[in-house]
Amino acid sequence: MTDLTRRSLLGVGAGAAALGAVAGVGGAYAAQRTDGSGPATPSVDDQVVAFRGEHQAGITTPAQDRMHFVALDVTTTDRDELRDLLKTWTRAAERMTAGAEAAPGGVVGGGPYGVPEDTGEAYDLDAADLTITIGYGPSLFDGRFGLADRRPEGLRELPAFVGDDLDPARSGGDLCIQACANDPQVAVHAVRNLVRLGFGVGSVRWSQLGFGRTSSTSRSQTTPRNLFGFKDGTNNVKSEDGAALDDHVWVQPEDVPGATSWLAGGSYLVARRIRMHVEVWDRTTLQEQEQVVGRTKGEGAPLGQKAEFDTLDLTTPGADGQPAIPADAHVALAHESRLGGIRILRRGYNFTDGSDGLGHLDAGLFFVAFMRDAHRQFVPMQKALAAKDRLNEYIEHTGSAVFACPPGLTADEHWGQRLFS
Amino acid sequence: MRTPTLTVALTALVLAATAACSSEPTEGNAAVVGGPITVEATDTSCTVARTRAAAGTIEFTVRNTGSKVNEFYVYGEGDQILGEVENLTPGLTRSFHVEVATPGTYQTACKPGMKGDGIRGDFTVTGATSSQAPDAAMATAVADYQEFVSAQADALLARTTEFVDLVKAGKVADAKKAYPLARGPWERIEPVAESFGDLDPKIDGREDVVEEGMQFTGFHRLEKDLWASGLQPDTSVVADQLLVDVKEIVAKAKAVTLNPLQLANGSKALLDEVATGKITGEEDRYSHTDLYDFDENVKGSKAAIDALRPVLKARDAALLATIDSRFAALDTALDAHRTDTGFESYTALSPAEVKALAVALDAVSEPISKVAAVVAK
Structure with missing residues (x-):
């Protein structure tokens, strides 16, 4: 073995190239199109949504068609490892939202003996308006990482609601990543690669695929339908709503004083996995369906009105002289006039997770909504719905989580910085 | 389970490592002739x-x-x-x-x-290809690991002999105790053993992977007899055959010539074995002694990393440190299931405990997957 060289050890024949890799890697990515002045805007040309800006993309961004959502438990107890992961995620997320591989040359550039740094299934695909939105759960601030004093007052677990049938394995989490795109493969690729980068620091607690949007977050979008066949999100807060966004969606500086100020400009995300008993619903008459929802099925008009966007009026009488919209209809209970002006930005997705073993689809709505304060907005709304909503006969909440989504990133900033600074 | 780890085709490129991130001209070579x-x-x-x-x-x-x-x-x-x-x-x-x-x-x-x-x-x-100096550290790594394989092969033979004797003597209770211990050395060097074609399924094949025309023999057949179906008329014949097959594989394992990439890939393959066979409780479906095999696979993986340690330390000390700390965390997770005589039955684990083991296993498997590229540099 005296004349052993690396070459002979590796059994390499003559003619092979001996190469040295030298990397020039530095700083974070700059955004492709960052004006820093407002919400992320969609692009018409390159299907790229700006990653950086005042607020995170994926909230007021016009809702994409597909979603892959994942909640993780942090498994390390090392604060620096968590911070490093947030930095690593930032870089990979920015690259992927630009349509690039998770790392330069990630698919084949590492050579035959390297493990590809990017999993490859989105290699030839466009960015498909991919957005990657991160959020932090209440449990992240339990003291393991020295963040206890940084927990915003509003970041608390949701209370139990009447009728909840929550599965702990589909609820909670220290971190969440919401990946939305117009191509499901792009969204799944994003989550898969971020999860992979997190092995050893965090592990997946639960995840949810959504195959079709159920809300519009922009006036440029048509209103989609949920699995009950009704238009959903007609009265949503929209990205064009300027002042309403500040009132109802974005956490304001006065909401998060002192050590919790890292959340200013962010938003609370509430996720609820709502199983729909679609087979039972499908056996329900049209009249009953419309009474339960409070809108017409075809046009989506409030009962008693003509067109989808006609003003919803809870006093307009029907043929029998009673209010056309029953007091316990879904839209009545959820309406801001009944809830002291409360509104939320809904951004949910239809899902089916196969079947339930009884011959029924395990299908429903993965409700995702963003708001300025979950406990002052979602909680009273859901309390009202849980108590009286006629829809409850057809639905069941099986998963629940709340996260605080930090504001957008400035140039060169990464997700770990403001939280840990 | 069989994995084609050792049949890795070794072709193409050798990479020379440098880390010249500064803009200082590197010493030697006609490097910066003509400027940037x-x-x-x-x-x-x-x-x-x-x-x-x-x-x-x-x-x-x-x-x-x-x-x-x-x-x-x-x-x-x-x-x-x-x-x-x-x-x-x-x-x-x-x-x-x-x-x-x-x-x-x-x-x-x-x-x-x-x-x-x-x-x-x-x-x-x-210009001319720059020649490379012999890499003594790499040669030492291979020599060390071959010594480890050889020692494990000896232990495999000794323990299998003991196990087979107990089975043939009809001492079921003692044979059950000897079963997971006899498999230990096998599990530590599994990727090497598995490279010898037909011998692996004969020795370690599970009932569901026995191909048509092949008999169900080896450790798992004896496991089934001991724990499930009772000793059969041909149990002794199967036991004798196991010893014959083990002797053959021991001789081959002691003669095998390895290269550093095979060490790296072997280290990964052992963890893959755990991920696909042991964490699921498939491997020892009658005895439920999967955690013994889990532990031995991990030890084998670690042995390959230990052999490569000087190389890794020189080339990617940060990666080595990550691997070390995550192996330690995995050990801690496994330790929770140790008993006075070995390990708890797989069936005693709760889903949450299985998940904790899977999380610790994933944590070390990711950095281990990067070792081959470091070795190939």
């Missing part, structure tokens, strides 16, 4: 000032005069990256070095917008 090669990258073009250079260290200075974020790459065969600079924002100029030791034709590429194949151009490297 300037590259102008726009949204639609990639102009490389010179497309020839002598083998050695080559410096590029890349300027992004376009409106999109750009990247510049130097590629070898099969688009392997020899050097790259990313995050070139509009207006930015950055320099980097790439080490090319072998003359030949390479490619350069600008990637406006960071995606696609980029704007390619050929790049020629001239």
Whole structure:
């Protein structure tokens, strides 16, 4: 073995190239199109949504068609490892939202003996308006990482609601990543690669695929339908709503004083996995369906009105002289006039997770909504719905989580910085 | 389970490691003759000032005069990256070095917008191939690991002999105790053992992977007899055959010649075994002694890393430190299930406990998967 060289050890024949890799890697990515002045805007040309800006993309961004959502438990107890992961995620997320591989040359550039740094299934695909939105759960601030004093007052677990049938394995989490795109493969690729980068620091607690949007977050979008066949999100807060966004969606500086100020400009995300008993619903008459929802099925008009966007009026009488919209209809209970002006930005997705073993689809709505304060907005709304909503006969909440989504990133900033600074 | 770990085709490239991130000219070599090669990258073009250079260290200075974020790459065969600079924002100029030791034709590429194949151009490297010094550390790593394999092979023979004797004597209770222990050395060197074709299924094949025309023999057949179906008329014959097969594989394992990449891949393959066979409770479905095998696979994986330790320490100390700390965490997770005599039954684990083991296993498997590339540098 005296004349052993690396070459002979590796059994390499003559003619092979001996190469040295030298990397020039530095700083974070700059955004492709960052004006820093407002919400992320969609692009018409390159299907790229700006990653950086005042607020995170994926909230007021016009809702994409597909979603892959994942909640993780942090498994390390090392604060620096968590911070490093947030930095690593930032870089990979920015690259992927630009349509690039998770790392330069990630698919084949590492050579035959390297493990590809990017999993490859989105290699030839466009960015498909991919957005990657991160959020932090209440449990992240339990003291393991020295963040206890940084927990915003509003970041608390949701209370139990009447009728909840929550599965702990589909609820909670220290971190969440919401990946939305117009191509499901792009969204799944994003989550898969971020999860992979997190092995050893965090592990997946639960995840949810959504195959079709159920809300519009922009006036440029048509209103989609949920699995009950009704238009959903007609009265949503929209990205064009300027002042309403500040009132109802974005956490304001006065909401998060002192050590919790890292959340200013962010938003609370509430996720609820709502199983729909679609087979039972499908056996329900049209009249009953419309009474339960409070809108017409075809046009989506409030009962008693003509067109989808006609003003919803809870006093307009029907043929029998009673209010056309029953007091316990879904839209009545959820309406801001009944809830002291409360509104939320809904951004949910239809899902089916196969079947339930009884011959029924395990299908429903993965409700995702963003708001300025979950406990002052979602909680009273859901309390009202849980108590009286006629829809409850057809639905069941099986998963629940709340996260605080930090504001957008400035140039060169990464997700770990403001939280840990 | 069989995995084709040791049949890795070894072709192509040897990589020489350098980490020249500074802009200081590297010592020796006719490196920076003619100065840095300037590259102008726009949204639609990639102009490389010179497309020839002598083998050695080559410096590029890349300027992004376009409106999109750009990247510049130097590629070898099969688009392997020899050097790259990313995050070139509009207006930015950055320099980097790439080490090319072998003359030949390479490619350069600008990637406006960071995606696609980029704007390619050929790049020629001239001169003589720089020779490489023998790598004593690598040779030592291989020698150390072969010694480990040899010692495990001896233990496998001794313990299998003991186990077979107990089975043949009809001492079921003692044979049950000896079963997981006899498998230990096997599990530690499984990728080596599995490289000998038919012997692996004969010794370690599970009932569901027995191919048509083949008998169900080996450890798992005896496991089934001991725990499930009771001793059968042919149990002794199967036991004798196991010893014959083990003797053959021991002789082969002691004679095997390995290379460093096989150590790296073997280390990974052992953890893959745990992930696909042991964490699921499939391996020892009658005895439920899966955690013994789990532990031995991990020990075998660690042994390969230990043999490579001096190499890894020199080339990627951070990776080695991560591997060490995550192996330690995995050990702690396994320790929770140790008993006075060995390990708890797999069936005693709650789903949450299985998940905790899987999380610790994933944590170490990711960095282990990067070892081969470090060894191949």
